[in-house]
Amino acid sequence: xxxxxxxxxxxxxxSVEDGTVLLHLGTKRYFSLNDTGAEIWSLIExxxxxxxxxxxxxxxxxxxxxxxxVAVAELxxxxxxxxxxxxxxx
Amino acid sequence: xxxxxxxxxxxxxDARDHDGRTSLTHRHSDARLWVDAGRLLRGPGYExxxxxxxxxLARVGAIIRxxxxxxxxxxxxxxxxxxxxxxxxxxxxxxxxxxxxYALARTGWTVLGDDGVIVERAENGLIAHGWREPLRVSRxxxxxxxxxxxxxxxPAAGDPRHRVSMRMRGARSAPIAALVLIERGATFALExxxxxxxxxxxxxxxxxxxxxxxxxxxxxxxxRHAAAQPVFQLRHTRAxxxxxxxxxxxxxx
Numbered sequence: 001x002x003x004x005x006x007x008x009x010x011x012x013x014x015s016v017e018d019g020t021v022l023l024h025l026g027t028k029r030y031f032s033l034n035d036t037g038a039e040i041w042s043l044i045e046x047x048x049x050x051x052x053x054x055x056x057x058x059x060x061x062x063x064x065x066x067x068x069x070v071a072v073a074e075l076x077x078x079x080x081x082x083x084x085x086x087x088x089x090x
Numbered sequence: 091x092x093x094x095x096x097x098x099x100x101x102x103x104d105a106r107d108h109d110g111r112t113s114l115t116h117r118h119s120d121a122r123l124w125v126d127a128g129r130l131l132r133g134p135g136y137e138x139x140x141x142x143x144x145x146x147l148a149r150v151g152a153i154i155r156x157x158x159x160x161x162x163x164x165x166x167x168x169x170x171x172x173x174x175x176x177x178x179x180x181x182x183x184x185x186x187x188x189x190x191x192y193a194l195a196r197t198g199w200t201v202l203g204d205d206g207v208i209v210e211r212a213e214n215g216l217i218a219h220g221w222r223e224p225l226r227v228s229r230x231x232x233x234x235x236x237x238x239x240x241x242x243x244x245p246a247a248g249d250p251r252h253r254v255s256m257r258m259r260g261a262r263s264a265p266i267a268a269l270v271l272i273e274r275g276a277t278f279a280l281e282x283x284x285x286x287x288x289x290x291x292x293x294x295x296x297x298x299x300x301x302x303x304x305x306x307x308x309x310x311x312x313x314r315h316a317a318a319q320p321v322f323q324l325r326h327t328r329a330x331x332x333x334x335x336x337x338x339x340x341x342x343x
Contacts, residue, residue, distance in 0.1 A: 013310075014310045025301075
């Protein structure tokens, strides 16, 4: 289970109305996040504890907490795989 | 030093990132130019390379150096409408940037560039500056633009697209009013594009944004601002070449 994640210094991001683009300056690849992904990314940037993020999504998007947990876990795994976040797991 | 992976390519030039320094290598001659702390340094093979190769390397070097002054080249044609507003027509090579720029220029719009435009932030938005290179139009468009079929105009040797240089009225700079993401198609369509789509397209057309130097973040921020302009996706055919100006102006009205 992922308990903490941080954004590496070589990742840059830019948010627009309907999403966020992530740029990995090391791998030279870029990625797009839709509005939900962008919201999660924003919370990570604000250093919101991971455990709180699903509840924040539930409040913002009126989704069941279980679905929000799955969405956060899946996104974190995908981001970690591309080196866009560094994660610590227990 | 060329062991670093290719970070991006522009024409025949490969760019590699070496901890903040950038090497530019010409694919057909192996001539190299370095960009280091804002200076262009000649590398192996540069002196022996012919003038065309040196020009291509210097052009890409200039693109990188401009970043230090807050000016960023976007792979787009730039045209200025009769109200003095710049429109960027962005798309892959062969998407019709020069063709559409020429079609608009024939109706009185002025041209900032047909394959690149310099963009910088200003107090009230973004300014596009000209990147002066000849506007080159394919001879194959002579049925739409008869003046292209002038025997005095000759395509550059070896150009598979048989493009001829056309002299059109140029513009120096203008505030950006809209971005148009263009592609050729079998049918015409013009519709508003989402900012995220626009930002991803701009990154694709500004590959030097991913250089691992100090200018990557301000460059990305500039593209974010550009994506916040009115953005359209245009799928075009030859049928609209003579009505495009009116269509675009109406879309922004």
